Amino acid sequence: MTRIGLPARRFSVGAIARDAVLLALAVVTLAPFVWMVSTSLKAPDEILTTDLHLWPRRLAASENYAHAFAAVPLGRYLLNGVIVTATILALQLAIAVPAAFALAKSEFRGRRLLFGAVLLGLLVPYHAIAVPLFVGLHALGLLDTYAALVTPFAISVFGIFLMRQFFLSLPDDLVDAARMDGMSELAIVWRVMVPAAGPAISAFAIFSVVAHWNDYFWPLIAVSSDTLFTPPLGVVAFRNDDAGTNYGVLMAAATVIVTPLVAAFLLAQRRFVEGIAFTGVK
Known part of the structure; x- marks a missing residue:
């Protein structure tokens, strides 16, 4: 009886330890966001004090958020973020999906060499080529436009890699059957592979949107008109020009x-997890 009960006890201790570690990591990760929201609800006299409390004694949410929207065009910054991230994502998928299909399901000379170039591209951050990109866009007269914010990210080597890994997990019989039915390669990509690749596309969409919505480095270089500011750039400009030490308003923004x-x-988390899991199947 002791031997039978011992493994269960070990399993329960291990599960408790695992859950405790995950809970601690969750607290560390969420703490800055919780404090940001808490600060956005407080009056100025409650923020810069030694008395730490999450819920404000006097709720100042309406003042802080109204001041934030009145001081800067937050709606315009959000619209710019939606335009830039949506356009980048559409271009990346339009290029990455056919390229990944070719690397995963088509036989041609140089396929391994091309995939090696994709892997090499993963090692080069775009910050390293920011100067040539800036000079090229300046020569084309595209600086301080939406094109300057979108064009450098139209091709995503990470997207090609992620989609290729997912396509490798799909059976070759699916593609062969479509070819036997007389479908063209592009028709196979958009009518067969894309519907099957929903989880991978959702996962990549989350990565892409988060990366380019939060990007501060390139918009700071590419645009100078405040009407083109993306959300991070707009918040920093707000801090420098208007908010100052008014941290409640700044945290509201x-x-x-x-x-x-x-x-x-939160809406796409299930598809995100499925996409990450499936890309490692094969």
Whole structure:
């Protein structure tokens, strides 16, 4: 009886330890966001004090959020973020899906070499080529436009890699049957592979939207007109020009900027997990 009960006890101790570690990591990860929202609800005299409390004694949410929207065009910054991230995602998928299909399901000379180039591209951050990109866009007269914010990210080597890994997990018989039915390669991509790749596309969409919604480095270089500011750039400009040390208003603006990302992830988290899991099947 002791031997039978011992493994169950070990399993329960291990599960408790695992859950405790995960809970601690969750607290560390969520603490800045919780404090940001808490600060956005407080009056100035409650923020810079040694008395730490999450819920404000006097709720100042309406003043802080109204001041944030009145001081800067937050709606315009959010619209710019939606335009830029949606356009980048559409272009990336339009290029990455056919390229990944060719690398995963088509036989041609140089396929391994091309995939090696994709892997090499994963090692090069775009910050390393920011100067050539800036010079090229300046020569084309595209600086301070939406094109300057979108064009450098139209091709995603990470998207090609992720979609290729997912396509490898799909049976070759599916593609062979479509070819026997007389479908063209592009028709197979968009009518057969894309519907089957929903989880992978959702996962990549989360990665892409989060990365480019939060990007501060490139918009700071590419645009100078405040009407083209993306959300992070707009918040920093607000801090420098208007908010100053008014942290309640500043955190209200930051909360508004972060909320769409949190909502999008919560809505797509199941598909996101499925996509990440399936890309490692084969």
